[in-house]
Amino acid sequence: MRYAETGFNLEVDLSSGSVKRVATDQKLTELHLGGQGTAAKILWDSVSPEVEPLSPENILIFSTGLLHGTPIPGANRTSVSTFSPLTNLYVNSLMGGWFGPELKHAGYDKIVVRGKAAGLVYLYIHNDNVELRDAAHLQGKGCQETAALIQQELKDQKIQVAAIGLAGENLVNMATIEHANSSASRHGVGAVMGSKRLKAIAVRGTKDINVAQPAELWEMCNKKYQEIYDNKNCGDPMAHDHNESFHVDNFAWGNARTRRQGYWNKEREEKWVAKWKQVRTRDNGCYNCPKDCHYSISYPGRQKYFLKCFNKLTYSMAAFEEIDFNYDILGLTSAYGLDGFSTPQVLAFAVELYEAGILTDKELPEFPSDGAARFFYLLEKVVRREGIGDVLANGVYSAARQIGNGAEAFDHNTTKKVEQVPLKLGVINYPFFLMYCTGEKMNITQIEGSFPQAPIADAEKRKKFVENWDAAPERFKKWYLEWEPRQHMPIEASVNVCDWNEAMHYVDDALGTCAWLSSFRGQFGGSPPYHLFNLPKFISLATGVDLDPDGLLEISRRNRNLVRALNIRRGLRRDVEKPPEDHWKKRDPEMEQKHLDAYYDFKGWTNDGIPTRDTLGELGLDYVSEDFIQRRILTADDGTSSRETSAGNV
């Protein structure tokens, strides 16, 4: 018997209309756990590096985490893994809610979608009954409306739906896949779904999920509900904190340009809280988690939607508007299915180009004069790919190059073609430098998280912090104790911090556990409910697979290197591993490169960022090095980089 997982994937070929229930190899669970780990393996095996992200040959994978469907609280994040039209590289975008657990109860660990349907369709999964249904009547419908219509049509409120909106249908590179209170938003996964003419996936499952050690696992879980509920350092504090000074005073407004220190004051707080009281209807949670990190919004004249995370501010800040505007425009963007991180930056970028005379009344006829009206104007163009919107819909990096005429200089906040958090700081921070450079997810919030961002000035408090820091391996305690304000940590420490931060995300992304309870939250207060030292026991009790912290780290490293390999095969090299040019005012190029050298060395990668044959061999990824050698990415004799292929062209 398979514990915690179903042992089956659902393979859907939209071109032929075939659906297959395919048994999976348990060995792969032991090697990769589940989630993006096993998804990366499927992508490695089935999608050759030449495949265009929006072509039928690309594969779109919805993965449950290994722990979905078990009683482990907060295991509910679904991975959407594919190749991104924004970056032409691998993307793993996550969404919370109820989708993954429902899919598991339907009897599948993954849905693997390939091909392209002749017309718009949706996939309906009800346990063993799987059908592709016509979705012509859903064309152009908003994501939330689509979900409601499907539930009505199939007469079941308990169906979980993941859907794209107009943005996904029109292959916009900021298009999301929306599900209930959550969304998979990164790098255009919604456009990949749109390219397959797949409007939605509707899932209903009523099967059991078995666990290996019932009584002991339940006892641990039952305690965990309370611990998570009481732990103020986990969950999303942004959902409940009305003091927005941290973000509005310190993050950059507009096209990641202007810091407005002192913007926040009592009067503004009162106004913003009054607005929040007017539009917010309820805080809500995700499957089997006692935290309420999401909230529903009912804004007059707009469809109702869910709000989460930094989305509460991004549009207002990008457009230099008050909070009312943010609630207003989210009513549209949630329905269209647009990423709340990148979209505001794309729109602000267009406004800057207009101000600079690079875009003119020719491209933007009757362009309004105020920030809010401009954003609404641009939004409609982008989501429909009309006129200049067709160019902007490709994201800042590509749009800048298509527009030309000096527009490239306004693309100052992307790395690897991805719009970054609008943050402009003083002195370089080396762990963050490494994370920005080398993170395969390209979004800092998906890479940072276990080691605190800054030192604690008071030595006593620092000591106290470290004493209670159960989540950290010993060496990090030492480095943190010795870290004084306005000092850089040793290179070795920065390298390890980057590696550990990232490793924990790779753990979450295989297990389906939420980063708010784990990989993202340790940096604040140092007490995440899940960490390297307690997760192995949860995994063992749920799955029956013996695992200790070292074993978990090894799997994380294996998944990390396999994801790296996917991108290396598509051309990723050192030359694109850099932060946004102006992220820090004070840089030190020589020291930066020393850090990068040390990091590659630590990872067992060549000087060009390619995993060596030895590294891959240790992780049982020999098939990757064989492929690299065949493609002359690595040389056969020493397993190091072959320089002539190292130029890279991403």
Place this chain on the structure above:
Amino acid sequence: MSDQLKKKIVKEIKVDLDKCIGCRACEVACSGFHATPKYSSFNPSRSRIRVVTDMLNDVYVPVRAGEYTSAECTGRHSFKIDGKQYSECSFCPTSCPARDLFKEPDSGLPLKCDMCEDIPPLSEPMCVQVCRPGALTYEERVEYRDETPSLGEMEIGLQALVDKHGMQKVLDSFARMSKKG
């Protein structure tokens, strides 16, 4: 009079709809508690408590499985409470033919909440234990009831059958049913 009244402990789960965050931990816990062996499998579809949700319209109602009925009710109500629309089904605990709620997913047999009766007894039913946001709370209160059986009602029923079918037919049927045991 009072010496004829029997002391009863009434177990109650109070529901605060405003505190429900829709996480469905109650369903997970219930299905695990009632699995054999205990906690060996999980499946909200087997849960004897379900959260009826229409999230965008702010409807979150945890409802516990009650009696089985072979006939669905007629003329359902729809309630408007604090501006929100609820169907009567949202609050109804019955396992009935009109919906798939509170039925074993494999057999279709009805499910019923047993307040997690166990030896030794739990401090609180499992759904309440895991509901940390506090939408579900457990209470016990004492009631005194007169439980003297009243035969009058049964006789009214039998008389109706005799009137319709005649005494002999009723007696024959009764005799036949007794033989079957």
